[in-house]
Amino acid sequence: MVANAQRRLAALVALAVTIAAGLVAVSLPESAVTDVVGDALYVVAAYAGLVVVMPRVSSFVVGAIAAVWSVGVEFFQLTGLPVQWAAEFRPLGLVFGGVFDTRDLAVYVVAASVTTGIDIAGRRVLLRARCSPRSIDS
Template sequence: MKRRLLGIAVALAAVICGLAVHLGAADTAASDIAGDALYVVAVWGGLVALFPRASSWLIGAIVVAWSVGVELFQLTGLPVAWAGEWPPIVLVFGTVFDARDLLVYAVTGLVLAVTDAAVRRAVGWRRAGVSAAA
């Protein structure tokens, strides 16, 4: 249960921070990278909330695969067209492909997986779930 709550808290914090970056920061490379990293963190938190017993590495791999898939989907032109109809969709699908984003997704996903695995080991959460003491 604690892991599920952690996932929810992380996802909510990432969404709030991501919205702050999206709405309040100047459109720069740094804000783009921050937004991409926060997107990965939000997806990670959502997956942990949904699947708290999944391994850190599996969740990390799914997060990176999802993020890369969304970035590649931008090559179709559909996200930018949808954004013209309903602007908030850019928060989920972005608009245009940027190869740099792929690196940000991979690095952020790896950092999250390593950190998650280390925290789970440190607090005694088993890979298959949370111990009865947790």
């Protein structure tokens, strides 16, 4: 129970930091670097948001959902609807993007894999800290 609460709190903090970083990234001049950074942050935000609402789900499942969501949104851009929606309400452009780019697909998969690995490592550290015998000074 405590581990889930800690994971949820860590994800909430990560989500807030990621959103802030993403807003900074979209305010910078557009380039390949800012595009890749924005794509990676999008996946991290999706991952963290999923952990906030379902902290008991395994890291691998969360990573897969975040990757599938991101790839799905990228293909949805082929419909042209995200561009239309963003023209009407700018924040929708931050959620659904704009123009399809095959490079984004690779960034999503790599970012989801790295984020999953970081989450797994963090959970192991917390588990070891909870399970290790603590020395008591007399």
